[in-house]
Amino acid sequence: MISIEVSSLKKYYGEIKAVDGISFTVNKGEIFGLLGPNGAGKTTAIEIMEGLRKKDEGDVKVLSLDPWKNGYELHKKIGVIPQEFTFFEKTSPREAIRYYANLFGIKADPEEILNEVLLEDSAKVMFENLSGGQKQKTGLALALVNSPELLFLDEPTTGLDPNARRAIWEVIRGLKARGKTIILTTHYLDEAQQLSDRVAIMNLGHIVAMGTVDEIIAEHGSGERLEIHGSKELANYIEANTELKVEYRKGMISIPLEQKIDALAALAAAEQSKLDWGEIHTRRDSLDDVFIKLVSGMVDEHGEMIVENKPNNSGS
Amino acid sequence: MVSAKRIASDFRVFSLGYLRNKFGLFFGLIFPVILILIFGAIFSGNSSGTITFYTQNQDTGPFPSPQMDVATQFVQALNGTAPDGTKISDTWPIQVELVDSSENFTKYLADHSASDGILIPAGFSADYLAGQMVDVTVYGNPTSSTSGIVSGTVGGVANLFNLQRFNGSTVIGISSTTVNTEQTQYVDFMIPGLIGFSILVSPMFSLVNISSEYKKTKLFKQLSLTPLTKMEWLASKVLWYIVLTVASFLLMVTVGVLAFGAHVTLTVWLIPFLLLGPTLFASLGMLVGTVTKNPETAGVIGNIVTFPMMFLAGTFFPISIMPQYLQSIAHVLPLYYIVEGLNNVMVYANYTGAVIDLAVVGVITIVIFAAAVKLFKWRED
Numbered sequence: 080m081i082s083i084e085v086s087s088l089k090k091y092y093g094e095i096k097a098v099d100g101i102s103f104t105v106n107k108g109e110i111f112g113l114l115g116p117n118g119a120g121k122t123t124a125i126e127i128m129e130g131l132r133k134k135d136e137g138d139v140k141v142l143s144l145d146p147w148k149n150g151y152e153l154h155k156k157i158g159v160i161p162q163e164f165t166f167f168e169k170t171s172p173r174e175a176i177r178y179y180a181n182l183f184g185i186k187a188d189p190e191e192i193l194n195e196v197l198l199e200d201s202a203k204v205m206f207e208n209l210s211g212g213q214k215q216k217t218g219l220a221l222a223l224v225n226s227p228e229l230l231f232l233d234e235p236t237t238g239l240d241p242n243a244r245r246a247i248w249e250v251i252r253g254l255k256a257r258g259k260t261i262i263l264t265t266h267y268l269d270e271a272q273q274l275s276d277r278v279a280i281m282n283l284g285h286i287v288a289m290g291t292v293d294e295i296i297a298e299h300g301s302g303e304r305l306e307i308h309g310s311k312e313l314a315n316y317i318e319a320n321t322e323l324k325v326e327y328r329k330g331m332i333s334i335p336l337e338q339k340i341d342a343l344a345a346l347a348a349a350e351q352s353k354l355d356w357g358e359i360h361t362r363r364d365s366l367d368d369v370f371i372k373l374v375s376g377m378v379d380e381h382g383e384m385i386v387e388n389k390p391n392n393s394g395s
Numbered sequence: 396m397v398s399a400k401r402i403a404s405d406f407r408v409f410s411l412g413y414l415r416n417k418f419g420l421f422f423g424l425i426f427p428v429i430l431i432l433i434f435g436a437i438f439s440g441n442s443s444g445t446i447t448f449y450t451q452n453q454d455t456g457p458f459p460s461p462q463m464d465v466a467t468q469f470v471q472a473l474n475g476t477a478p479d480g481t482k483i484s485d486t487w488p489i490q491v492e493l494v495d496s497s498e499n500f501t502k503y504l505a506d507h508s509a510s511d512g513i514l515i516p517a518g519f520s521a522d523y524l525a526g527q528m529v530d531v532t533v534y535g536n537p538t539s540s541t542s543g544i545v546s547g548t549v550g551g552v553a554n555l556f557n558l559q560r561f562n563g564s565t566v567i568g569i570s571s572t573t574v575n576t577e578q579t580q581y582v583d584f585m586i587p588g589l590i591g592f593s594i595l596v597s598p599m600f601s602l603v604n605i606s607s608e609y610k611k612t613k614l615f616k617q618l619s620l621t622p623l624t625k626m627e628w629l630a631s632k633v634l635w636y637i638v639l640t641v642a643s644f645l646l647m648v649t650v651g652v653l654a655f656g657a658h659v660t661l662t663v664w665l666i667p668f669l670l671l672g673p674t675l676f677a678s679l680g681m682l683v684g685t686v687t688k689n690p691e692t693a694g695v696i697g698n699i700v701t702f703p704m705m706f707l708a709g710t711f712f713p714i715s716i717m718p719q720y721l722q723s724i725a726h727v728l729p730l731y732y733i734v735e736g737l738n739n740v741m742v743y744a745n746y747t748g749a750v751i752d753l754a755v756v757g758v759i760t761i762v763i764f765a766a767a768v769k770l771f772k773w774r775e776d
Contacts, residue, residue: 129619129620130774131616154620154621154622158621159617159621161613161617162613163612163613165613165617166614167408167409167412168416169411169413169416170411174411175408177404178404178408178622180399180406182402182404182622182623183396183622184400184401184622186528204413233434372409
């Protein structure tokens, strides 16, 4: 079952291409992470899906509805925490939940929802006196009032301390366990990695990578590489005396390994050079590495990564 | 489509929030009462009310007999006592403060920051008795409200003496009263104006503020994700400001009656004004909030709309004292019809006039309410 279907979606603000032709689908019951730096177009994309913004081009179907034209109907079926969620200052979380229940014309048990978002202790505190984490939990609570099958969480943990973030993660995991479909935007990699089934990395209005975290690393990250702390001289020596590709950056020699045995050749060359070298280890790209590569301008106009062969290394 | 239940729940949350905010409560209820107290205190008739009138009498005689000292009699008359010893009027507006004849009078007035005074020249009595023209010099500041009273009073006294000189007698006397059957005081005219003020200010400023603030903090987006509609949202605000206006009305009337003995006619005719007024200005506030990008601009535009209306619509001063072009402006201000209507109902019992005012206010209210709901966007294109 598909909850969301987006194809070739575009939204321009004058010259600025906030969203420039993105396509993806979100399956029922999964947590789909939209990851990207500030200004990547995540919020614009999510607000179009929520029916809060009008698209320029492309197709968007959310729960089989057009979010802009059928917003009123759609809003009964979805829950949303907008970015930087705020609410009436002089209203407590419990009152807020009752208020929403009345607006939706449904019976909701405030205590049950408060328990679900771990906010029982602050049920009577005025919104203005809640901590950042409690405010976000209030937002989550309100998003849950109408028992939505689909939830949009726009940067739900931005600006929160690590404990508060983990508490929100707990709540989100609980929601997934109950079968909710969740769209999550974040610029925290660990958050996306911890929570999402699938991730789309957005940059400058494009989706530059999409899939499970492992798939993205496999596709866009380098394979295993040998890293040696050493000098540029040593890097040049190894490159001259082996068949290997050698990269050098700030005291770190990095050698992609096509097979494990390549490491041995590299180390033999290093030993032969009589030059000093320090710590050695092998590693793979993490999501962080891939993300930095994808969003730091190393993306061509089709959203494809430009493969970097020789960043700082002039060869011999 | 409009759900009374949703309006009621929005009303409950909003009014609770309002009541918990002490500043809002002050602005909505206490501030108009303070205004009544201030204006009432300034204009209430039981103040000392007399104007100090510096008088220098340079006519030191000599006088063959006390009767020949007309200058002194003139000073007494300025003080409210006729030459025959009777009081000229019960409410004499000026009180003479004698200045020694050795003083430089102009300098004396300046030193005492006084603008009202009279100089009686030497030889005044002799010239008067001889039937020779003699002038007294009246000092006054034309921008001061006291100067008209002073010159009127001096003119009256001078006429009295002129008539007496030729054995004339007073034929036309003046007794003063006001248009209403009952004795009407300034506070009676002031209360409708101040009620108009509170009908304007509280809903208008609040809605300008709320609608721009909610836009900035994305609360409107938040609300647009619920089944609540813009019209329901505005309706609940309107309801609350009607409640607040009625409460403020009762409070102001009570204070006016208890503190200043105001005469207030409470009739059912007041009800439509108390319903339409807040509806009109809450909607206008929302409309102002829609055309602005941020709360700061909204505040400025709110003030630009509110303040001229406040002063030009006859809230604090009757518009009849204004020049014609300002009166024409007043006639396009919705608040003018509310204040005039309240005056028609509460002071003049002129219900024909009130019906016309109500019709005008009603039409404007419907137009503004519809425009506010139509033009206000809580999601973006």
